[in-house]
Amino acid sequence: MSPRVLHYSDLENAYDTPDRIARVAGLLADRRAPDALLAGSGDNTGPGVLSLVADGHQSLDFFDAVDPHVETVGNHDFDHGFDALESIVEGSPQQWVLANVRLDGERFGAAAGVDPVTTVPVDGATVGVVGVLDPATPDMTPGTDALDFADPVETVEEWAPRLRERGADHVIALAHTTDDDARSIASETGVDAVLAGHSHHQHAGVVDGTPLTRPGATGQYVYEVDLESGDVILHEPQEADPAPDVESALRDRIATEGLDEVVAHVDTPLSRDRERRLGGEWRLGNFVADAYRWKTGADVGLQNGGGIREGPPLSGAVTVADLVSVSPFEEPVAVASVTGTELRSVVREADGRHVDGLKDYWYGHVSGMRVAAENGGYVPYVDGDAVDPADRYTVAVPNYILITDLEFPTLTEDHAVEHDDLQYEVVVDYARECGIDAPLDGRIPDAAARE
Structure with a gap:
């Protein structure tokens, strides 16, 4: 049989x-x-509500049941620190591989059992596996500044022939990287397949004869790749029967932590899909931004689209777990003081076309402000008046926005004037106090107006 x-x-x-x-x-x-090798390409320990309370160890319920062969590290696997991740590595059954990351001059996780590469016997064949991570991780994940990165494409290019020298009949790359790097690995390194993570845009294709798969997020899809023929099959796990031990173990964790408390009800479901999250005005984005402004009293609330996670719609009885999962990061809500000129720049940066590296999506959800498309640009209005470049305004944001230049680069830590509770605590408190009524009321121009 051909290895899959x-x-x-x-x-x-x-x-x-x-x-x-x-x-x-x-x-x-x-x-x-x-004849099957089970492989994960990162961000399989978090983020999430249970990840917050268990420091990612809830993933062991899944790993122990599935018994994967190999896993690489994603940027969010560092959410709870180096020690927590190494503990998961030590406690999980699979071999972890990561070849392009070092800490204090040593390969990250070497003492815990992380190897740069591995080989796996699969039904008479040998499959070599190399894992690599996006070098932009320190810009996305707080607490990872001490990590040093080698170029992921060059790293795979170095290791692929060495794995063949070790007897690998097939070589695959687990690439928790950008799409550009994943495609370059497929076209330049001689591997037989690239199994990519990181981007939540689910797709599969062939790059210069090499299959490249990216399953997307939250377990909606699993890909199956035949390493002889290159054929790819897409599976939808939600049509499969659930593994009862996994389900019961996680339900027990939720109940033990009090995360199943109902705090509000929603009659019309609030979507959490990618298209709505990054496509313009969005009810859930409005709700979160409203919560920040309610808590802090700032002139404006701003939530970055990338900071809200995809998942099932909020519908009916909404629990603490449901709300924490919207943005499950241990980041406080910060209040920034900005000039009107800076606020206008922030609004312009909400359109991904104006920020290097982002795509044609809308990245900002707002409260207390209306954005109008005028004269080929954007004009923000606060309290019904166009923002005056010479005035000052306060903006409540997730603290992450102030420490990264990937989104809203105008905002920096120097703008912070206060910090409040963790963002998911603010959202839960707001739902308890005010409910979850998040209409669309014209805060952001529709896509046609933005052209």
Whole structure:
């Protein structure tokens, strides 16, 4: 038989919906056979609600049931610090691989069992595996500044022939990287397949004869790659039977932590899909931005689209876990003081076309402000008046926005004038006090007006 790879990635907050992650486990169990290698390409320990309270160790319920062969590290696997991740590595059954990251001059995680590469016997064949991580991780994940990165494409190019020298019949790369780097790995390094994570845009293709798969986020899809033929099959785990042990273990964790408390009700479901999150005005984005402004009294609330996680819609009885999963990061809400000129710049940067490295999406959700498309640009209005370049305004934001230049680079730590509670605590408190009524009321121009 030809070796197959079952590829999952970016499970993230799927753990917060036990039935969902249990179905991923169920599908992998159904497809498992002597000719199959199970591989994860990062962000499979978090972020999420259970990840917050368990420092990512809730993933062991899944890993123990699935018994994967190999796993690489994603940027969010560092959310709870180096020690927490190394503890998960030591406690999980799979071999972890990461070849392009060092800490204090040593390969990250070497003492815990992380290797740069590995080989796996699969039904008479040998599959070599190398793992690499996006060098922009320190810009995205607080607490990772001490990590040093080698170029992921060059790293795979170095290791692929060495794995073949070790007897690998096939070589695959687990690439928790940008799309550009994943495609370059596929076209330049001689691997037989690239199993990519990081971006939540689910797709599969062939790059210069090399299959490249990216399953997207939250366990919606699993890819199966035939390493002889290059054929790729897309599986939808939510159609599989759930693994009962995984589901019960995670439900027990949720109940033990009090995360199943109902705090509000929603009659019309609030979508959490990618298209709405990054496509313009969005009810859930409005709700979160409203919560920040309610808590802080700032003139404006601003939530970055990338800071809200995808998942099932908020519908009916909404629990603490549901709300924390919207933005499950241990980041305070910060209040920034900006000039009118800076606020206008921030609004312009909400359009991804104006920020280097972002795509044609809308990245900002606002409260207390209306954005109008005028004269080929954007004009923000606060309290009904156009923002005066010479005035000052306060903006409540996730603290992450102030420490990264990937989104809203105008805002920096120097703008901070106060810090409040953690952002998910603010959202939960707001829902308890005010409910979840988040209409669309014309805060952001529609896509046609932005052209």
